[in-house]
Amino acid sequence: MTTPPVSELTDRARDIFRVVVESYLESGAPVGSRTISKLSALSLSPASIRNVMQDLEELGLLAAPHTSAGRMPTETGLRLFVDGMMQAAEPSAEERAAIESRVERGGPIEEALAAATATLSGLSACAGLVLVPKREPVLRQVGFVSLSETQALAVLVGADGSVENRVVDLPPGMGHVALVEAANYMNARLSGLTLSDARMRIAREIGQGRAALDSASQELVSRGLAVWSEDPARRPVLIVRGQANLIDAAASADLERVRQLLDELESAEEIARLLDSAREGTATRIFIGSENKLFSLSGSSVIAAPYRGQDGRVVGVVGVIGPTRLNYARVVPMVDFTAQTLSRLIG
Structure with missing residues (x-):
């Protein structure tokens, strides 16, 4: 099924779709029409909202996990939201200070990379990942x-x-x-x-x-x-911190998915290969669920950004991994800022 661009959705459909996605990303639970009528400023009845949600479901943007249980975004819907509707929020002064103070504390570069990973994990409530620069000894x-x-x-x-x-x-x-x-x-x-x-x-x-x-x-x-x-x-070139963050209250209802994700994190070589693919871009990349076959079972998302060395060339990648219901608007800029901080440190 071909996903329509955001511009082809009606204003009403865009508004309802945004509310569904943002509410789901916050709560991890399907969103019903009555909830939308209370959360949004739309002057629509629950019946009218249900009709629009049905249209969005037929487009492949929403799905109903259970009968009359409300709707949640599909991976296709999340991609549409991230690429065309998300309004990124810059890291707060406190978050920027936390990242900079941990990364720029001094010591071997590997310690700075591990600190960056741990800080990202704590701030994002995900597992932090960093691909260490491959340096040949002299x-x-x-x-x-x-x-x-x-x-x-x-x-x-x-x-x-x-x-x-x-x-x-x-x-x-x-x-x-x-x-x-x-x-x-x-x-x-x-x-x-x-x-x-x-x-x-x-x-x-x-x-x-x-x-x-x-x-x-x-x-x-x-x-x-x-x-x-x-x-x-x-040599292991991947540092992972904060796996425990993946086991939260919302995840308790889907322990099999969490177990699968933790198993996938053991595949350091495969994850390193995924992160390595982010070297090719100049900006933060987002991998959502089954868009990458490694996470097709766990339904996880990876946000990754390259960082650069003294000559301006990409030397590694830093990012986070978590459930697809990540707070993309907050975490994407956070990962990007961490990559910029590492680039300044190494450069």
């Missing part, structure tokens, strides 16, 4: 410690002071002297490079026969770089 120093005849511990020290250890398999015939030689070569030739740049340089020098190493040492250097280069893709 090599400062490398060492190899023999563990056995077949394995060694590779120690990488990053330019930021971080230290990471990896166990690598040794090529046949690698002794202590060869381990030292390989480490010295890497420190002399690769210090100050990212992992991807280091791999490219090693491959080029080996390919051109300019690597002053025997074949076993060349293989060890390549293996060590490969292990580190593959690792960032496996």
Whole structure:
């Protein structure tokens, strides 16, 4: 069914539709005609309101979960409301101060991102999400410690002071002297490079026969770089805070949906992929319910906004996840402001 644009709805239909959506987003309950007649300034009888609601239902914008139980917006109706009717409310001074004070407190960037996620969760009563920037470590120093005849511990020290250890398999015939030689070569030739740049340089020098190493040492250097280069893709890049906010009083009537949503939150890789798709936009994006197959069972919504690094390029995404009856008008600007604050911090 093709959803009509807001402009094709009559003034009466738009007014009634707005009241239904806003009341549902506030209460989480279907809205009846008598409620609308009391809430709105429309001089219409409940019977007239019911007729308009029936028309909106036939358009696919409203649905009746039970006979004579009132109407609630469908996901299509929510999309129409968000895109064409919602009047966003800017974050209050208190909300902006809360976000800025938590984000700009100082310390490692990961702590700022976790703080932003927790703050968003608390202010929005949803679960907060943030996609951490994928940063390649810059090599400062490398060492190899023999563990056995077949394995060694590779120690990488990053330019930021971080230290990471990896166990690598040794090529046949690698002794202590060869381990030292390989480490010295890497420190002399690769210090100050990212992992991807280091791999490219090693491959080029080996390919051109300019690597002053025997074949076993060349293989060890390549293996060590490969292990580190593959690792960032496996690291959790998603921070989630405030899952308990998803279990509220209104959710008690639909515990299966909440359970499904909590299960979906365990799929960090899938959610990270969803958030990653928000990198492509320049503004806050809203995913409503089954518009994304990941949340087709739980009927959840995600609001996400990209944040940028020093060069202006998108480095991550911050957002919230909750039921489709989110207060979009309040939460969308809040997510956008958090993204802007993170951009200022990182930039």
